[in-house]
Amino acid sequence: MGSIWLRCFFLLLAMLNTSSVATLSNNASDSYWLLRIKSELVDPLGALSNWSPTIHICNWNGLTCSVDKKHIIGLNLSGSGISGCISVEFSHLISLQTLDLSSNSLTGSIPSELCQLQNLRILQLYSNYLSGNIPAEIGNLMNLQILRIGDNMLRGEIPPSVANLSQLTVLGLGYCHLNGSIPIDIGKIKNLVSLDLQVNSLSGPIPEDIEGCKELQNFAASNNMLEGDMPSTIGSLKSLKILNLANNSLSGSIPIALSWLSNLTYLSLLGNKLNGEIPSELNSLAQLQKLDLSKNNLSGSIPLLNIKLQSLETLVLSDNSLTGSIPSNFCLRDSKLQQLFLARNKLSGNFPSELLGCPSIQQLDLSDNSFEGELPSGIDQLQHLTDLVKSQWRLEGYTD
Numbered sequence: 001m002g003s004i005w006l007r008c009f010f011l012l013l014a015m016l017n018t019s020s021v022a023t024l025s026n027n028a029s030d031s032y033w034l035l036r037i038k039s040e041l042v043d044p045l046g047a048l049s050n051w052s053p054t055i056h057i058c059n060w061n062g063l064t065c066s067v068d069k070k071h072i073i074g075l076n077l078s079g080s081g082i083s084g085c086i087s088v089e090f091s092h093l094i095s096l097q098t099l100d101l102s103s104n105s106l107t108g109s110i111p112s113e114l115c116q117l118q119n120l121r122i123l124q125l126y127s128n129y130l131s132g133n134i135p136a137e138i139g140n141l142m143n144l145q146i147l148r149i150g151d152n153m154l155r156g157e158i159p160p161s162v163a164n165l166s167q168l169t170v171l172g173l174g175y176c177h178l179n180g181s182i183p184i185d186i187g188k189i190k191n192l193v194s195l196d197l198q199v200n201s202l203s204g205p206i207p208e209d210i211e212g213c214k215e216l217q218n219f220a221a222s223n224n225m226l227e228g229d230m231p232s233t234i235g236s237l238k239s240l241k242i243l244n245l246a247n248n249s250l251s252g253s254i255p256i257a258l259s260w261l262s263n264l265t266y267l268s269l270l271g272n273k274l275n276g277e278i279p280s281e282l283n284s285l286a287q288l289q290k291l292d293l294s295k296n297n298l299s300g301s302i303p304l305l306n307i308k309l310q311s312l313e314t315l316v317l318s319d320n321s322l323t324g325s326i327p328s329n330f331c332l333r334d335s336k337l338q339q340l341f342l343a344r345n346k347l348s349g350n351f352p353s354e355l356l357g358c359p360s361i362q363q364l365d366l367s368d369n370s371f372e373g374e375l376p377s378g379i380d381q382l383q384h385l386t387d388l389v390k391s392q393w394r395l396e397g398y399t400d
Protein backbone atom coordinates (compact mmCIF):
# COMPACT_ATOMS: atom_id res chain seq x y z
CA MET A 1 0.00 0.00 0.00
CA GLY A 2 2.58 2.50 1.24
CA SER A 3 4.77 2.02 -1.80
CA ILE A 4 1.84 2.63 -4.19
CA TRP A 5 1.02 5.84 -2.33
CA LEU A 6 4.64 6.88 -2.61
CA ARG A 7 4.66 6.23 -6.35
CA CYS A 8 1.46 8.20 -6.82
CA PHE A 9 2.94 11.01 -4.79
CA PHE A 10 5.96 11.19 -7.05
CA LEU A 11 3.73 10.97 -10.11
CA LEU A 12 1.74 13.89 -8.79
CA LEU A 13 4.95 15.81 -8.17
CA ALA A 14 6.09 15.09 -11.69
CA MET A 15 2.74 16.27 -13.10
CA LEU A 16 2.89 19.43 -11.03
CA ASN A 17 6.38 20.01 -12.33
CA THR A 18 5.40 19.71 -16.01
CA SER A 19 2.34 21.89 -15.54
CA SER A 20 4.52 24.56 -13.94
CA VAL A 21 6.80 24.39 -17.04
CA ALA A 22 3.72 24.81 -19.21
CA THR A 23 2.56 27.92 -17.38
CA LEU A 24 5.97 29.54 -17.20
CA SER A 25 6.65 28.90 -20.82
CA ASN A 26 3.72 28.17 -23.05
CA ASN A 27 4.54 26.50 -26.28
CA ALA A 28 4.43 29.69 -28.33
CA SER A 29 7.07 31.52 -26.31
CA ASP A 30 10.78 31.66 -26.96
CA SER A 31 11.61 29.75 -23.79
CA TYR A 32 9.43 26.84 -24.88
CA TRP A 33 11.30 26.55 -28.16
CA LEU A 34 14.68 27.09 -26.51
CA LEU A 35 14.04 24.17 -24.16
CA ARG A 36 13.18 22.02 -27.16
CA ILE A 37 16.39 23.19 -28.85
CA LYS A 38 18.32 22.37 -25.69
CA SER A 39 16.84 18.87 -25.69
CA GLU A 40 18.50 18.20 -29.06
CA LEU A 41 21.93 19.33 -27.89
CA VAL A 42 24.62 17.53 -25.95
CA ASP A 43 26.13 19.87 -23.39
CA PRO A 44 29.09 18.29 -21.57
CA LEU A 45 30.36 21.61 -20.16
CA GLY A 46 26.98 22.66 -18.82
CA ALA A 47 26.75 25.78 -20.97
CA LEU A 48 22.96 25.36 -20.97
CA SER A 49 22.60 24.36 -17.34
CA ASN A 50 20.76 27.54 -16.39
CA TRP A 51 18.34 27.19 -19.30
CA SER A 52 15.58 26.31 -16.90
CA PRO A 53 11.92 27.35 -16.55
CA THR A 54 12.60 28.55 -13.01
CA ILE A 55 15.07 31.20 -14.23
CA HIS A 56 14.00 34.21 -16.26
CA ILE A 57 14.89 33.64 -19.87
CA CYS A 58 16.86 36.89 -20.07
CA ASN A 59 19.31 35.42 -17.57
CA TRP A 60 19.90 32.24 -19.56
CA ASN A 61 23.48 31.79 -20.67
CA GLY A 62 24.19 33.05 -24.18
CA LEU A 63 20.91 34.89 -24.67
CA THR A 64 20.28 38.56 -25.34
CA CYS A 65 16.76 39.85 -24.76
CA SER A 66 14.92 42.68 -26.42
CA VAL A 67 14.58 45.86 -24.36
CA ASP A 68 11.01 44.91 -23.34
CA LYS A 69 12.42 41.50 -22.28
CA LYS A 70 9.71 39.77 -24.28
CA HIS A 71 11.84 38.19 -26.98
CA ILE A 72 15.35 37.01 -27.46
CA ILE A 73 17.25 38.86 -30.15
CA GLY A 74 20.63 37.21 -29.71
CA LEU A 75 21.89 33.69 -29.07
CA ASN A 76 25.62 33.18 -28.76
CA LEU A 77 26.94 29.79 -27.74
CA SER A 78 30.25 30.13 -29.58
CA GLY A 79 32.92 27.83 -28.17
CA SER A 80 30.61 26.22 -25.59
CA GLY A 81 31.56 22.62 -26.26
CA ILE A 82 28.09 21.66 -27.43
CA SER A 83 27.39 18.88 -29.91
CA GLY A 84 24.26 17.46 -31.48
CA CYS A 85 22.14 18.93 -34.23
CA ILE A 86 20.89 22.41 -35.05
CA SER A 87 17.20 22.05 -34.25
CA VAL A 88 14.56 23.02 -36.78
CA GLU A 89 12.82 24.72 -33.83
CA PHE A 90 15.22 27.66 -34.22
CA SER A 91 12.77 28.83 -36.87
CA HIS A 92 10.33 29.83 -34.09
CA LEU A 93 12.75 32.36 -32.57
CA ILE A 94 11.50 34.94 -35.01
CA SER A 95 13.00 37.95 -33.24
CA LEU A 96 16.52 36.56 -33.46
CA GLN A 97 19.00 38.99 -34.99
CA THR A 98 22.23 37.23 -34.04
CA LEU A 99 22.84 33.49 -34.00
CA ASP A 100 26.37 32.38 -33.22
CA LEU A 101 26.97 28.65 -32.72
CA SER A 102 30.53 28.75 -34.07
CA SER A 103 33.43 26.68 -32.73
CA ASN A 104 31.44 23.79 -31.30
CA SER A 105 31.04 20.18 -32.39
CA LEU A 106 27.66 20.41 -34.07
CA THR A 107 26.79 17.76 -36.65
CA GLY A 108 24.01 17.24 -39.15
CA SER A 109 22.99 19.75 -41.77
CA ILE A 110 22.02 23.40 -41.67
CA PRO A 111 18.21 23.16 -41.49
CA SER A 112 16.50 25.19 -44.19
CA GLU A 113 14.00 26.26 -41.48
CA LEU A 114 16.76 28.53 -40.17
CA CYS A 115 16.20 30.60 -43.29
CA GLN A 116 12.79 31.69 -41.94
CA LEU A 117 14.49 33.97 -39.43
CA GLN A 118 13.84 37.15 -41.36
CA ASN A 119 15.41 39.39 -38.72
CA LEU A 120 18.75 37.61 -38.72
CA ARG A 121 21.69 39.95 -39.28
CA ILE A 122 24.54 37.73 -38.12
CA LEU A 123 24.71 33.98 -38.70
CA GLN A 124 27.90 32.27 -37.56
CA LEU A 125 28.15 28.50 -37.67
CA TYR A 126 31.83 28.20 -38.61
CA SER A 127 34.16 25.59 -37.13
CA ASN A 128 31.74 22.75 -36.50
CA TYR A 129 31.18 19.40 -38.24
CA LEU A 130 28.14 20.44 -40.25
CA SER A 131 27.53 18.48 -43.43
CA GLY A 132 25.11 18.48 -46.32
CA ASN A 133 24.37 21.35 -48.67
CA ILE A 134 23.96 25.02 -47.88
CA PRO A 135 20.17 25.48 -48.07
CA ALA A 136 19.11 27.42 -51.16
CA GLU A 137 16.66 29.29 -48.91
CA ILE A 138 19.64 31.15 -47.44
CA GLY A 139 18.83 33.82 -50.02
CA ASN A 140 15.64 34.58 -48.06
CA LEU A 141 17.61 36.08 -45.18
CA MET A 142 17.41 39.53 -46.69
CA ASN A 143 18.77 41.33 -43.61
CA LEU A 144 21.86 39.19 -43.26
CA GLN A 145 25.07 41.20 -42.91
CA ILE A 146 27.48 38.54 -41.73
CA LEU A 147 27.34 34.92 -42.88
CA ARG A 148 30.23 32.79 -41.69
CA ILE A 149 29.67 29.06 -42.04
CA GLY A 150 33.11 27.87 -43.18
CA ASP A 151 35.37 25.25 -41.62
CA ASN A 152 32.66 22.60 -41.79
CA MET A 153 32.05 19.62 -44.05
CA LEU A 154 29.48 21.35 -46.26
CA ARG A 155 29.19 19.99 -49.79
CA GLY A 156 27.54 20.84 -53.07
CA GLU A 157 27.35 24.23 -54.69
CA ILE A 158 27.19 27.72 -53.27
CA PRO A 159 23.48 28.54 -53.73
CA PRO A 160 23.14 31.27 -56.39
CA SER A 161 20.59 32.86 -54.06
CA VAL A 162 23.40 34.22 -51.83
CA ALA A 163 23.74 36.90 -54.49
CA ASN A 164 20.36 38.20 -53.25
CA LEU A 165 21.79 38.99 -49.82
CA SER A 166 22.30 42.64 -50.62
CA GLN A 167 23.17 43.66 -47.05
CA LEU A 168 25.98 41.14 -46.75
CA THR A 169 29.40 42.50 -45.76
CA VAL A 170 31.11 39.25 -44.76
CA LEU A 171 30.71 35.94 -46.57
CA GLY A 172 32.86 33.19 -45.09
CA LEU A 173 32.62 29.82 -46.82
CA GLY A 174 36.25 28.68 -46.61
CA TYR A 175 37.51 25.24 -45.54
CA CYS A 176 34.54 23.14 -46.68
CA HIS A 177 34.01 20.78 -49.62
CA LEU A 178 32.00 23.15 -51.78
CA ASN A 179 32.13 22.58 -55.53
CA GLY A 180 30.63 24.13 -58.63
CA SER A 181 31.48 27.70 -59.51
CA ILE A 182 31.48 31.08 -57.80
CA PRO A 183 27.92 32.48 -58.21
CA ILE A 184 27.89 34.46 -61.43
CA ASP A 185 25.90 37.26 -59.78
CA ILE A 186 28.34 37.70 -56.87
CA GLY A 187 28.77 41.33 -57.96
CA LYS A 188 25.20 42.04 -56.83
CA ILE A 189 26.45 41.93 -53.23
CA LYS A 190 27.45 45.57 -53.33
CA ASN A 191 28.44 45.89 -49.68
CA LEU A 192 30.69 42.86 -49.51
CA VAL A 193 33.91 43.63 -47.64
CA SER A 194 35.26 40.14 -47.13
CA LEU A 195 34.80 37.11 -49.40
CA ASP A 196 36.46 33.95 -48.15
CA LEU A 197 36.15 30.90 -50.39
CA GLN A 198 39.55 29.36 -49.73
CA VAL A 199 40.18 25.62 -49.48
CA ASN A 200 37.15 24.21 -51.27
CA SER A 201 36.74 22.45 -54.61
CA LEU A 202 35.38 25.37 -56.59
CA SER A 203 35.95 25.29 -60.33
CA GLY A 204 35.15 27.47 -63.30
CA PRO A 205 36.18 31.08 -63.80
CA ILE A 206 36.23 34.06 -61.46
CA PRO A 207 33.10 35.96 -62.59
CA GLU A 208 33.82 39.22 -64.40
CA ASP A 209 30.92 40.73 -62.49
CA ILE A 210 32.92 40.56 -59.28
CA GLU A 211 33.70 44.17 -60.12
CA GLY A 212 30.31 45.02 -58.59
CA CYS A 213 31.75 44.31 -55.13
CA LYS A 214 33.30 47.76 -54.91
CA GLU A 215 33.81 47.61 -51.14
CA LEU A 216 35.72 44.33 -51.22
CA GLN A 217 38.88 44.46 -49.08
CA ASN A 218 39.63 40.78 -48.68
CA PHE A 219 39.19 38.24 -51.47
CA ALA A 220 40.58 34.81 -50.65
CA ALA A 221 39.84 31.96 -53.03
CA SER A 222 43.12 30.05 -52.74
CA ASN A 223 43.30 26.26 -52.87
CA ASN A 224 40.43 25.62 -55.25
CA MET A 225 40.34 24.60 -58.90
CA LEU A 226 39.44 27.96 -60.41
CA GLU A 227 40.42 28.23 -64.05
CA GLY A 228 40.46 30.58 -67.00
CA ASP A 229 41.97 34.05 -67.21
CA MET A 230 42.02 36.33 -64.21
CA PRO A 231 39.37 38.91 -65.08
CA SER A 232 40.90 42.35 -65.46
CA THR A 233 37.75 43.68 -63.76
CA ILE A 234 39.46 42.76 -60.47
CA GLY A 235 41.42 45.94 -61.10
CA SER A 236 38.32 47.99 -60.31
CA LEU A 237 38.07 46.60 -56.78
CA LYS A 238 39.90 49.63 -55.47
CA SER A 239 39.40 48.80 -51.80
CA LEU A 240 41.19 45.45 -52.04
CA LYS A 241 43.91 44.90 -49.47
CA ILE A 242 44.26 41.12 -49.69
CA LEU A 243 44.01 39.13 -52.91
CA ASN A 244 44.84 35.48 -52.46
CA LEU A 245 44.22 33.25 -55.48
CA ALA A 246 47.08 30.84 -54.78
CA ASN A 247 46.90 27.18 -55.75
CA ASN A 248 44.29 27.28 -58.50
CA SER A 249 44.52 26.68 -62.25
CA LEU A 250 44.27 30.25 -63.47
CA SER A 251 45.88 30.78 -66.86
CA GLY A 252 46.73 33.62 -69.20
CA SER A 253 48.83 36.56 -68.14
CA ILE A 254 48.74 38.72 -65.01
CA PRO A 255 46.30 41.56 -65.75
CA ILE A 256 47.96 44.98 -65.80
CA ALA A 257 44.80 46.21 -64.12
CA LEU A 258 46.02 44.72 -60.84
CA SER A 259 48.36 47.69 -60.67
CA TRP A 260 45.33 49.93 -59.99
CA LEU A 261 44.80 48.30 -56.61
CA SER A 262 46.69 50.95 -54.71
CA ASN A 263 45.69 49.67 -51.25
CA LEU A 264 46.84 46.12 -51.89
CA THR A 265 49.13 44.76 -49.15
CA TYR A 266 49.06 41.04 -50.02
CA LEU A 267 49.00 39.52 -53.48
CA SER A 268 49.46 35.80 -53.97
CA LEU A 269 49.02 34.11 -57.32
CA LEU A 270 51.38 31.25 -56.50
CA GLY A 271 50.72 27.83 -57.93
CA ASN A 272 48.66 28.70 -60.99
CA LYS A 273 49.32 28.38 -64.72
CA LEU A 274 50.00 32.03 -65.41
CA ASN A 275 52.35 32.83 -68.26
CA GLY A 276 53.78 35.84 -70.01
CA GLU A 277 55.81 38.57 -68.33
CA ILE A 278 55.35 40.15 -64.93
CA PRO A 279 53.80 43.57 -65.69
CA SER A 280 56.19 46.34 -64.69
CA GLU A 281 53.05 48.32 -63.77
CA LEU A 282 52.91 46.29 -60.55
CA ASN A 283 55.68 48.62 -59.34
CA SER A 284 52.93 51.11 -58.53
CA LEU A 285 51.65 48.95 -55.66
CA ALA A 286 53.26 51.09 -53.00
CA GLN A 287 51.41 49.41 -50.10
CA LEU A 288 52.33 45.87 -51.12
CA GLN A 289 54.07 43.93 -48.34
CA LYS A 290 53.98 40.43 -49.77
CA LEU A 291 54.07 39.44 -53.43
CA ASP A 292 54.11 35.76 -54.33
CA LEU A 293 54.04 34.79 -57.99
CA SER A 294 55.96 31.53 -57.58
CA LYS A 295 55.13 28.23 -59.27
CA ASN A 296 53.74 29.64 -62.47
CA ASN A 297 55.17 29.78 -65.98
CA LEU A 298 56.20 33.43 -65.97
CA SER A 299 58.93 34.44 -68.39
CA GLY A 300 60.94 37.52 -69.26
CA SER A 301 63.09 39.48 -66.87
CA ILE A 302 62.26 40.78 -63.38
CA PRO A 303 60.73 44.22 -63.85
CA LEU A 304 60.07 44.79 -60.16
CA LEU A 305 62.01 47.41 -58.32
CA ASN A 306 62.14 47.50 -54.59
CA ILE A 307 62.80 51.23 -55.00
CA LYS A 308 59.15 51.61 -56.02
CA LEU A 309 57.63 48.78 -54.00
CA GLN A 310 58.64 50.54 -50.83
CA SER A 311 56.53 48.47 -48.44
CA LEU A 312 57.66 45.13 -49.83
CA GLU A 313 58.86 42.67 -47.19
CA THR A 314 58.53 39.38 -49.06
CA LEU A 315 59.07 38.74 -52.75
CA VAL A 316 58.66 35.18 -54.02
CA LEU A 317 59.22 34.53 -57.70
CA SER A 318 60.64 31.00 -57.42
CA ASP A 319 59.76 28.22 -59.85
CA ASN A 320 59.12 30.20 -63.00
CA SER A 321 61.08 30.69 -66.21
CA LEU A 322 62.41 34.16 -65.49
CA THR A 323 65.53 35.20 -67.36
CA GLY A 324 68.04 38.04 -67.26
CA SER A 325 69.74 39.39 -64.19
CA ILE A 326 68.40 41.04 -61.08
CA PRO A 327 67.73 44.71 -61.94
CA SER A 328 70.73 46.87 -61.10
CA ASN A 329 68.82 49.50 -59.10
CA PHE A 330 66.81 46.87 -57.28
CA CYS A 331 67.15 48.09 -53.71
CA LEU A 332 67.46 51.26 -51.77
CA ARG A 333 68.91 51.97 -48.37
CA ASP A 334 65.70 51.99 -46.34
CA SER A 335 64.29 48.91 -48.04
CA LYS A 336 62.07 46.70 -45.90
CA LEU A 337 62.74 43.58 -47.98
CA GLN A 338 63.31 40.63 -45.66
CA GLN A 339 62.69 37.62 -47.84
CA LEU A 340 63.75 37.24 -51.43
CA PHE A 341 63.12 33.90 -53.08
CA LEU A 342 64.13 33.60 -56.72
CA ALA A 343 65.10 29.92 -56.82
CA ARG A 344 64.58 27.66 -59.81
CA ASN A 345 64.41 30.22 -62.59
CA LYS A 346 66.81 30.91 -65.43
CA LEU A 347 68.39 34.03 -63.99
CA SER A 348 71.97 34.75 -64.99
CA GLY A 349 74.80 37.17 -64.44
CA ASN A 350 77.10 37.64 -61.50
CA PHE A 351 75.96 37.64 -57.91
CA PRO A 352 73.68 40.63 -57.89
CA SER A 353 75.77 43.07 -55.89
CA GLU A 354 72.67 45.30 -55.86
CA LEU A 355 71.29 43.01 -53.20
CA LEU A 356 74.00 44.27 -50.90
CA GLY A 357 71.98 47.47 -50.87
CA CYS A 358 69.11 45.62 -49.17
CA PRO A 359 70.35 45.65 -45.57
CA SER A 360 67.07 44.29 -44.19
CA ILE A 361 67.34 40.95 -46.00
CA GLN A 362 67.02 37.95 -43.71
CA GLN A 363 66.38 35.11 -46.10
CA LEU A 364 67.75 34.82 -49.59
CA ASP A 365 67.27 31.88 -51.91
CA LEU A 366 68.83 32.25 -55.33
CA SER A 367 69.51 28.56 -55.87
CA ASP A 368 69.14 26.70 -59.14
CA ASN A 369 69.58 29.60 -61.48
CA SER A 370 72.44 30.28 -63.86
CA PHE A 371 74.33 32.84 -61.83
CA GLU A 372 78.08 32.92 -62.28
CA GLY A 373 81.12 34.00 -60.35
CA GLU A 374 81.67 34.11 -56.64
CA LEU A 375 79.71 35.50 -53.75
CA PRO A 376 81.07 39.00 -53.13
CA SER A 377 82.89 39.52 -49.88
CA GLY A 378 80.53 42.41 -49.22
CA ILE A 379 77.83 39.91 -48.36
CA ASP A 380 78.95 40.41 -44.76
CA GLN A 381 77.19 43.76 -44.97
CA LEU A 382 73.87 41.93 -44.86
CA GLN A 383 73.83 41.84 -41.10
CA HIS A 384 70.36 40.37 -40.78
CA LEU A 385 70.94 37.54 -43.21
CA THR A 386 70.22 34.30 -41.36
CA ASP A 387 69.31 32.02 -44.18
CA LEU A 388 71.17 31.90 -47.48
CA VAL A 389 70.47 29.14 -49.96
CA LYS A 390 73.31 29.31 -52.42
CA SER A 391 73.48 25.88 -53.99
CA GLN A 392 74.97 25.96 -57.45
CA TRP A 393 77.45 28.59 -56.45
CA ARG A 394 79.96 25.87 -55.77
CA LEU A 395 81.46 27.81 -52.90
CA GLU A 396 82.05 24.99 -50.49
CA GLY A 397 84.33 27.08 -48.28
CA TYR A 398 81.62 29.58 -47.50
CA THR A 399 79.57 29.17 -44.36
CA ASP A 400 76.60 31.30 -43.45
Ligand SMILES: *[C@@H]1O[C@H](CO)[C@@H](O)[C@H](O)[C@H]1NC(C)=O
Pocket residue numbers: 027028
Ligand atom coordinates in the same frame (compact mmCIF):
# COMPACT_ATOMS: atom_id res chain seq x y z
C1 LIG B 1 0.52 24.91 -28.48
O1 LIG B 1 -0.12 23.87 -27.84
C2 LIG B 1 -1.51 23.75 -28.13
C3 LIG B 1 -2.13 22.66 -27.30
O2 LIG B 1 -1.31 22.32 -26.22
C4 LIG B 1 -1.69 23.46 -29.61
O3 LIG B 1 -3.06 23.42 -29.93
C5 LIG B 1 -1.00 24.54 -30.41
O4 LIG B 1 -1.04 24.18 -31.79
C6 LIG B 1 0.44 24.70 -29.99
N1 LIG B 1 1.05 25.82 -30.68
C7 LIG B 1 2.14 25.74 -31.37
C8 LIG B 1 2.64 27.00 -31.98
O5 LIG B 1 2.76 24.69 -31.51
Ligand SMILES: *[C@@H]1O[C@H](CO)[C@@H](O)[C@H](O)[C@H]1NC(C)=O
Pocket residue numbers: 076077078079098099100122124
Ligand atom coordinates in the same frame (compact mmCIF):
# COMPACT_ATOMS: atom_id res chain seq x y z
C1 LIG C 1 29.95 35.40 -29.34
O1 LIG C 1 30.76 35.35 -28.19
C2 LIG C 1 32.16 35.27 -28.43
C3 LIG C 1 32.85 35.20 -27.10
O2 LIG C 1 32.45 34.09 -26.43
C4 LIG C 1 32.60 36.49 -29.20
O3 LIG C 1 33.96 36.38 -29.52
C5 LIG C 1 31.79 36.61 -30.48
O4 LIG C 1 32.13 37.81 -31.14
C6 LIG C 1 30.30 36.62 -30.16
N1 LIG C 1 29.54 36.60 -31.42
C7 LIG C 1 28.83 37.61 -31.85
C8 LIG C 1 28.14 37.43 -33.13
O5 LIG C 1 28.76 38.67 -31.25
Ligand SMILES: *[C@@H]1O[C@H](CO)[C@@H](O)[C@H](O)[C@H]1NC(C)=O
Pocket residue numbers: 139160161162164
Ligand atom coordinates in the same frame (compact mmCIF):
# COMPACT_ATOMS: atom_id res chain seq x y z
C1 LIG D 1 16.52 36.91 -55.91
O1 LIG D 1 15.45 37.77 -55.62
C2 LIG D 1 14.62 38.03 -56.72
C3 LIG D 1 13.63 39.08 -56.32
O2 LIG D 1 13.32 38.98 -54.98
C4 LIG D 1 13.95 36.73 -57.14
O3 LIG D 1 13.14 36.97 -58.26
C5 LIG D 1 15.03 35.74 -57.51
O4 LIG D 1 14.46 34.49 -57.80
C6 LIG D 1 16.02 35.58 -56.39
N1 LIG D 1 17.13 34.82 -56.90
C7 LIG D 1 17.53 33.74 -56.31
C8 LIG D 1 18.69 33.05 -56.97
O5 LIG D 1 17.04 33.32 -55.28
Ligand SMILES: *[C@@H]1O[C@H](CO)[C@@H](O)[C@H](O)[C@H]1NC(C)=O
Pocket residue numbers: 155156157179180181
Ligand atom coordinates in the same frame (compact mmCIF):
# COMPACT_ATOMS: atom_id res chain seq x y z
C1 LIG E 1 29.41 18.60 -56.43
O1 LIG E 1 29.46 17.52 -55.52
C2 LIG E 1 28.27 16.73 -55.51
C3 LIG E 1 28.45 15.69 -54.43
O2 LIG E 1 28.70 16.31 -53.21
C4 LIG E 1 28.05 16.10 -56.86
O3 LIG E 1 26.85 15.38 -56.86
C5 LIG E 1 27.97 17.19 -57.91
O4 LIG E 1 27.90 16.61 -59.18
C6 LIG E 1 29.22 18.06 -57.85
N1 LIG E 1 29.06 19.18 -58.76
C7 LIG E 1 30.03 19.61 -59.53
C8 LIG E 1 29.73 20.77 -60.40
O5 LIG E 1 31.13 19.09 -59.55
Ligand SMILES: *[C@@H]1O[C@H](CO)[C@@H](O)[C@H](O)[C@H]1NC(C)=O
Pocket residue numbers: 238239240263
Ligand atom coordinates in the same frame (compact mmCIF):
# COMPACT_ATOMS: atom_id res chain seq x y z
C1 LIG F 1 42.78 52.98 -49.10
O1 LIG F 1 43.20 52.98 -47.73
C2 LIG F 1 43.07 54.23 -47.10
C3 LIG F 1 43.68 54.12 -45.73
O2 LIG F 1 43.26 52.96 -45.09
C4 LIG F 1 41.61 54.62 -47.06
O3 LIG F 1 41.45 55.90 -46.46
C5 LIG F 1 41.07 54.66 -48.47
O4 LIG F 1 39.69 54.90 -48.46
C6 LIG F 1 41.32 53.33 -49.17
N1 LIG F 1 40.93 53.43 -50.57
C7 LIG F 1 39.93 52.73 -51.06
C8 LIG F 1 39.65 52.92 -52.48
O5 LIG F 1 39.32 51.94 -50.38
Ligand SMILES: *[C@@H]1O[C@H](CO)[C@@H](O)[C@H](O)[C@H]1NC(C)=O
Pocket residue numbers: 222223246247268271
Ligand atom coordinates in the same frame (compact mmCIF):
# COMPACT_ATOMS: atom_id res chain seq x y z
C1 LIG G 1 49.59 25.94 -51.84
O1 LIG G 1 49.66 24.52 -51.87
C2 LIG G 1 50.80 24.01 -51.21
C3 LIG G 1 50.87 22.52 -51.47
O2 LIG G 1 49.63 21.92 -51.33
C4 LIG G 1 50.70 24.33 -49.73
O3 LIG G 1 51.82 23.86 -49.03
C5 LIG G 1 50.65 25.85 -49.57
O4 LIG G 1 50.43 26.19 -48.21
C6 LIG G 1 49.52 26.45 -50.40
N1 LIG G 1 49.68 27.89 -50.38
C7 LIG G 1 48.71 28.71 -50.00
C8 LIG G 1 49.02 30.16 -50.00
O5 LIG G 1 47.61 28.33 -49.68
Ligand SMILES: *[C@@H]1O[C@H](CO)[C@@H](O)[C@H](O)[C@H]1NC(C)=O
Pocket residue numbers: 273275276297299
Ligand atom coordinates in the same frame (compact mmCIF):
# COMPACT_ATOMS: atom_id res chain seq x y z
C1 LIG H 1 55.23 28.08 -70.54
O1 LIG H 1 55.31 29.22 -71.37
C2 LIG H 1 55.98 28.98 -72.61
C3 LIG H 1 56.03 30.30 -73.34
O2 LIG H 1 56.61 31.29 -72.54
C4 LIG H 1 55.21 27.94 -73.40
O3 LIG H 1 55.91 27.65 -74.58
C5 LIG H 1 55.07 26.68 -72.55
O4 LIG H 1 54.24 25.76 -73.23
C6 LIG H 1 54.46 26.99 -71.21
N1 LIG H 1 54.47 25.80 -70.39
C7 LIG H 1 53.39 25.38 -69.72
C8 LIG H 1 53.58 24.16 -68.91
O5 LIG H 1 52.33 25.97 -69.75
